[in-house]
């Protein structure tokens with residue numbers, strides 16, 4: 001080529017990028033950038049994502065009221081397949097309380113009424129205490145949630161908002 005003698009550095013670079021080897025390198029660089037960005041996003045979302053996944057594995061069979069473990073996959077529709085054979089598997093809330101207001105290590109899986117389209121508060125079948133959506137695992141200083149009787153006797157005064165988050 002007659003132009004080869006007057007080739008500038010930038011056109012040489014362009015030629016290199018357009019060459020198969022250069023294209024490969026550019027692709028690799030792009031992949032590394034995407035992976036790097038993805039890693040940074042993952043680092044920020046990572047712990048909560050993992051936490052969510054961990055708690056999302058607790059399901060309860062609405063037919064038998066028995067808890068089971070289900071790995072949520074993309075494409076899963078709730079209710080999911082339950083051990084009883086039907087599509088009656090709902091995400092379970094975990095209750096860490098006993099009837100006398102103590103915490104326990106082995107939580108009770110509770111099916112929220114809201115999951116079944118019912119209204120009103122849900123009470124744990126084991127301890128009878130209030131269970132809310134995203135029921136938090138209590139800390140050592142946490143106060144036990146109200147029993148059904150306590151909840152109903154609280155009246156409609158300033159405590160009407162019982163689901164503070």
Ligand SMILES: [Zn+2]
Pocket residue numbers: 095096097098108124125126127128129
């Ligand atoms: Zn309970």
